[in-house]
Structure formats: C-alpha cells, structure tokens
Amino acid sequence: MQLFLKEVRHGGVNQPPLLLSLNASVDDEERDITLISFYKNDRAKSQWAAPFNCRIIGNAAVTTLFEGQTDHLVPVLSTSLLDSDLIMMAGRMIGHSVIHGGPTLSGLSPAVVDALMYSRTEMAASKLCLEDCSDVEHRETIRLVSEEKELESSQISELCLNWYCPVPTKETNRLLLFQQLLSHAVLGRSHAQIKQLRKGLKDTGVWPLLATRPDVAPLFFPREAEVQLTPQAILQSIKWPQSQEAYNSDDSDDDIQTGTISAITVFFRTFVENASPEILAKLVKFWTGWEVPPDKLNMEIVKSRGRNHLPTASTCYERLRIPDHYSTYSSLKSDLMVCVESVDSGFGLI
Template identity: 40%
Template sequence: MDANDGASGSQSDVMQSARHLLQLLASTGRQQGSDIANQDMREQRQGGHHGGIAYQQERPSVQMEMTRSFPGIFTKSRGKRRFPAANLVPAKKFKPLEVAFYLLPKQFEKTPKEQEQIIHLQAGLGRRTAHLDESTTHEELCDALKVLFPKLGTVTGGWLLYTSSGGWGSRKLSLVAPDDTGYTGKLLKAASRGGKNLYIAPIQEELSTNSLPLTDDAFRNMPKSTCQKCEAAVPLPLLTEHIKSCDVIHVGSDDNLINVDSGDPEESKSADMQECPVCTKMFPTDFIEAHASSCGESAGNEVMHASTVIMEEQAAMPGPSGTCAAVTDGWLTVSDPTKAISQCVDSFLRIHEVETPLLLSMDIRRSPAEQDMALISFYKRPNVEWGRPLNCRLEGDTAIGQGVTRFFLSTCIEKLKSGFCINFANSNVTRLFEGEPGHLVPSASHFLVESDMFLVAGRMLGHSFLHGGPCLSGFSPAVVHVLLGGSPETATVTLEDCPDLDIRETIALLEGESKLSEKDTVSVQDLAHAWDFPSLTENNRKWLFEKLLIHAVIGRVTRQIKQLRRGLKETPMWTVLTQRPDTVAILFPKRGEGNFSPEVLLQRITWPREDEDDEDYSVDTKCRMSGYLRQFIANATLTELTNLVKFWTGWEILPTSLCVEVVMGRCPTASTCFETLRIPGHYKDYASFKSDILACIYSCQTGFGLV
C-alpha cells in the first residue's frame, strides 16, 4: 500500500504540474513540454516498482526539468522584475533654449560699438533674449522674433543670422548659413553655444535708427523706472542715457520757451505776467525781455514767409549713415544750389521746431580754456537731435537774442580754424586742422582721435549749417574728395597739402629726374622705411613719390576723416552733400571765396536818412558820420572788414541788408539781432572815429559791449 500510494501520489503530482505547465507555455513551447512530460510518465511506469522515493533520487523532478529547459519562466526572480508591466513610453522632452538676438539696421562687417549699441537700443533694435527649444521650426522662430522686434515685421527682403568671433570690442561677423528647412532650434543651439549673440541683419532693406517714443511697443516688455526730472516712465536700459539728456535740457532753463508758452494756469498764477508789445501775449516778467527779442525776429520771419505756401508733405529721407534726415525732397529739384540748401534747412528745422530746445551756455568771465571746454562738452554729448531749436546764453554779458546764437556759431568755426585754447598735447593751443590756408588737412595726432575731437568738429560744422552759420573754408580738395567717399588713389594731392614741412621737403626730393645726393637718398630711404614702403630704386622713383605724398596727406589721417564724416552724418548736411554735389563748393569753400570786398559791403548798407522828428543830430552830422564809415570800409583790410561784419551782425556772414544809425553815445555799438550799427555823432575827425571803431570791432572776440 505504501509503494502503490507513493507511486499514485507521484503520478498525480506530475499530471497536475503538466496540466499547469501546458496552460502557461506559449504555442511554441507547449509541444516540447508535452513530450517531456509523456516521456517522464513512461519512465515512471517502467520503474514504478522502485518506489516513489527511489525514483526521485535517480531522476530529476519535472519541476527541475522545466526550470532547466525554461529558466526564464520557472526561475524565481531576484531583485528587479525582469519583465515589468507594460506602460506607455512618454514623449521625449526638449530642453529649453535661451538665445540672445541682436537686430542690426543693415548689413555690418563688424559688431556695433558701444555708441552704436545705445542708438540701436533707442530705435527699437539692439539685444533681446528669446526663449525657445530645440524643436523650434523656422516659422516659429520668425513669429517669436517679430514679437521681440516689432520692426522686423516690416522687413520684406529677408534676413540672415550672423555670429561674432571671440575677443573684446568690435569683432568680425560670420554668417550662420541656414539649412534646407531654414533656421531651426538645433541650428540656433549650435551657433549660440558659449553664450554668443546672434545678429539679425536685413538683406535688402535698411531699418531706421531714429529714437522711438518711450511708449512704443518695442519697449513694452522692458522693466521701467520713473525719471525724477520729468517723471516719465523710462525703460531701465535707456534710463542712464535719458538722465543725461534730461539734465542738460533742464539745467538753467527757467526761461524755457515751451514751459512759458504752455499756458498752464497754475504756473501763470505763481509768476507776475506782462504783455509782450510785439505779439500782445502774456509772459512772466523775468522772461519778457528774452521773449521780446526772439518774438521780434520770429514776427519778421513770419511776414517774410507769409506769401510762401508749402504744400509738400514731410517725408523721412534716410541718410547713408543709417540716421534719417527727415526733410522734404522738394529741394532736390531746385536748380539754384543756394536755394536748395535754404529749403532743406527750413524743412528740417520746421519738423523739430516743437521739440525741447537745446541750451548752449558759456561764461565769458571764465578763462579761454574754460570757455572752449564749454563748447566741446556741448558737442560731445551723444544721441542729440541737432535740428532742435537752439537757445544760447552768454553768462557775464547782457546780450540776448539771435545775435548770441550767431556769436556762438561763429566762435565754433573760428576755433576749428585757429585751434582751441586747451593743452591737449603739451601745447597751449590745440589745432584740429593744419597746413596752409586753402590746403587744410586734419591733424595726425592720435590723441585727438581718441578724444573724439573730429567727431566734435563734424557736429559743429553740421550744426552751423543747420542755423545758416559760417562754413569752414580752406579745406584741401583731396581731403574733401576722400571725405565724400572718394578713393585716396583718385584724389588730387599736391605738395602744398602736406602740412609737415620736413616731410614735404623730403618728398619733394623725388619730384623730377635730378640725381639725388647720398644724404638725400638716405632721407628718402628713412621716410619710406618708416611708413613701410620699399626702398628707392631707379624704376620706382615716380611711384614712390606719389605713394609717399598720398600717405603724408591722406594715409596718416584716415581715422580722422572717418570721424569727421560720422559727425556730419548726424546732421542733414551730409544728405545735402551726397544728394546735391553742386553744393560741395558752397559748404566747403576754397580760400578767399567766402570773403567780400568793400564795394559789396557798401552796396548793402542802408544809410541814415533825413528825419524831421530826429532832433539829436542834424543832416550834416549824419553825413559826416556816414562819410567816416565809408572811408573806413574803403581802406580796411580783409581782416578788418571781417571783424566789422562780425561786430555788426554777430558772425562773418554778410546779410542782404545792413543798417546804420547816428545816435547819442560814447562808442559805436551794434544790435546784432537787427543787423544795425549805431554810431555816436560826437566825432569831429576821422582819426578818433577810426581809433574807436577798431577798438570796438576787435572786441567781438570777447562778447558784446566789452570795449
């Protein structure tokens, strides 16, 4: 019974295991498991008389056989499950990507300098950061950039991306070539690796660099802060530059025209009001004198231009520098270049006439160096719209009105000719332009270039042009040719253009075909080697003469000319010079072309007339004073005539009409605003008259009325 019971028990267990195994095995393993089970059962029947215990010792069990044949199914798992439950595989997540973009107004070869970056930022361009990812497509990138830069939405000619090389300062830009799908996130990640900026440049268009209003959409995402001066909400990146211009405008501007004309009732109550005798409007008592002077002039201008009806719409005309000279284009078709200049200036000033005036102040009681520094500081300010109205104040002098403005502009041009009384390079007088009259070239001093003095000179010339002031005469034709974009190789350079006499003498040795001495040959060789030119030979003498001369006049001052051009491009003078080449001779006159003869001056004078109401002086006295003035003008030198006109009008520009009056007084005086010369009638001889008139006209360098 025990053996039979064991055999039957074993057989029952085997059958149960086989049935359980058949349920778990896959279709491919079921047949193999069944064959193995049947074989074990046959062997068990044949050797059943040995007993269940003996069989288990001689043959392995079915469980062990299954484990050996199918270890992946019957082996107990240790540690992690070998076959976890099936779950959905999550989609791959792309890492966020921050890319710094910089929108340029046009194609550049190098990255913008610090000065240009400020201008671009104020114009809605500059640097912005975009939040993208590696899956960004070209279309998604375009949409994101249009949100960052609203001006980019107007570009229809396409754009490209550029990256800069390593280093500091202005660096060379390299093109980031798009692939067949455009600019994608992966391409941007590779190009901007290392925190590099990506520069966007339009291909066929040029964006405006005019400063945008602080409320423009281009600044809507920038954090803002309130200016304590004007209480305006200013974007934080622009606040520093805004404070600079805000301080300049408000310093000493108690008599600001805009504040006075605003008609604010609260301000009117706080100040004593007085009626202007010219326009019959009410103004504060402290301001009435200054207003009356300018009001008389503006009234005359209104009468003069009342018959002219301007029908042209004001349109922006971008200049070659990227800055926009917003002037109407009617002056382009005017045949007379002088009238074209006048129309261009009038149109430009009319556009900016409602803006806050610029304030130029100088204390005439200070030293000449301090006075010159006041002028230089005014024209060194960045991002100034020079077409704004100009208010000039001469501290220490009672003069007001347009004559003071003429005095300032005349002084600026005179300083460009004679030099500034500032010790820039171990010299009491620093000259920006050197050479003979009619052959002036920029100074080769690197210190002046690093100090941006030629940028100041360009702004002075353009500002004087805007207000009808004097021009800088006597420029070398070769410098003017290169200044306007001509090649140095095509410029007409002469030995007189070389300001350094020693260098001029050395170069002059190569002129002609005479044989050089040993000493002269050494001098030429030393100069050629100093400027990296080849040695003198019999075949290259003429070539070396031309190259040395061009380098002496143009090559050494290339940076100076570029800086001067930058200053001119900030004003519409550059637009006039490039659009109307026939105005070059007027704006850069040669030596002596801007001078006038005694005959021309006498023809423009309105002499005193007999007036029955004038009881101060008789007709004989008026005729005698007029005769003394005629005699002085007829015998005066060119310098004396120029100083007389400056004393008479405020600058050396001869107006269409000059007035002479005989009055009570001690010395001759002038009303520069109304271009009137007042001569006392007490002179009995010409010698005393000439002595006083000379003393007066030479005082125009130190202000008004200081004899």
C-alpha cells in the same frame, strides 16, 4: 540746399529748444568743457534742427582742430583729439551751423573735401598739392623727390622707411614716389580724422544732401580764394547805426550826436569802397572771425574812452564798434588798418 535745410529745420519745430551758454568770466578749461560737452552729447537728428538759443558772455575760446595754409587746411593729426571725439564734434558744429544759417568751414583742402565726400583716396589724391602738407619738414622732404636730385638722400630714405614705402633707388619712378608720399602725408595719416568728421556731419542730418548732391560741397566748404569780396556786397550786409539808437552795450551811449554818427558812417563807407579785396577779407575776419561774410554785419558808434580807443569787434555777435572821437577820414582809416592787420596774429580782435 535752402529747400533741404528748410525741411530739416521743419522736422525740429516740435523739439525742445537747444540751449548753450558760454561764460568768459570762468577759466578757459571750464568754458571749453561746456562747449565740448554740448557737441559731444548724442542727440537724434531732429534735435539738431530744434530752435537754437546761444548765450555768450564775452568771447569764447576756440580749439584748433584744423591746421595749414589758407585753402589747404587739414585736420590736426592728434591721437588725443580723436580719442576725445573732438573731430566728430567739429562735424556736428559745422552741420548745426549750416542748418541754422551760420558760418561754414572755409579754407579746407579740396583733396580733404573730396576724401570726406567720396571716401575714396584715389580720387581725392588727384587734387593734392604740396601746400596741403601742413608739416613743413615733411613737405620739404617730399619736394626733394620732385627735384632733379639724388633720390638716395638720407632725408627721403628715412621718410620712406617711417611710412613703410620702398627705399628709393636710381630706378625708382620719381612721380609715383612723390604721389605716394604726398598722399600718405595728407590723406593717409588723416584718414581717421576725416572719417570722424564725416560721422559728425551725419549726426546732424545734413549728410543726405551732401551724399546725393555733391555739387553743394563748395557751399559747405567754400574756398577763400573763390570768395570775391566786393565793397557792394559788404555795404549791403551792414546794419548801419541810427541816431539816438540804444545798443544794449556797456560801451555804447545814447547821447552821441546825430552829426557825429553820420560823419563816421560816411568815413567808414568810404574806407570800404576804396579797400582792396585783401583788406576787405581782413576786415571781415576782424569783424566776424571768418573770411566769408555773413548775411548781416552789425555796426555801432560807441562813446569814446579817449584817443587811444580803437575800433573793436565782438566776433561771436558779428558786431563792429567804432568810437565817436573820429573827426577825419584819415584818422579812422589809420586805426582801421591797425585793426585789420591784427587778424594775422590774433582771433580777429584787438
């Protein structure tokens, strides 16, 4: 995969650099329009491999294009997203990011990945499970089919009629009906979205690798459950702060004492070394916005604005900022736990 992507990037060496600038000082609509127009613009495959410069002032907004549980994400079923080619835009974003060594899309349903790769619903359906159905109401109705209850219930009959399936009777094969309903709920209804996502990937030039080497699919679409985060892996990725280092940040200050930087660095290292895999995953998501860690994690010690100044993260820059007022390990640990627990309700920011 590395050799293939290196060859793809080589084809874009002579192309003019691609420039993207997002400004947080404008309203959400204007910022979204800038991002969308960049990825909806038709380009030759070699242009996606051109040198890429991205300037983000503040934190860019994110449009939800996938929904559901972790490792069971499916495309959002929205006609407006399809008509606007936003799912195709997502495919371009994934391919563009992979080409330049950026984050991939983690947590996608294995059945959706198979449907994306092979264009065969029958093969993908074998990997389906109830958790892949993001609509909780439909999921519970489909669950009734697998249970020892009357198939003639109004919920099941209404769903079958809506999806053009035969209304069940006592003689109906429960397993077959269950598979039909689940397959339609996840793959049948999202067929157009998956097709558009595939088109976006093809536009960036990464599809020949996926088409000929399906074994690389887990690198493009990793499962979060299979990403074993260890303290050693995170510690090795951290770019540690240095004494008297200029950070080019409004929050940083060059006069932080060397002893303070060393002490907080030791406190943070201790936190990582003793954290559970679940906490480590939340820390990485707070830090970068993704559950899969990048090759480099930036850490800074910044001048404190007071005791209530908590650690913050600039996810777009994969940068964690820790105020310099921490004098004990327990105080830093307490505030870090507040931060990492925020990822369940926000975008990894506090």
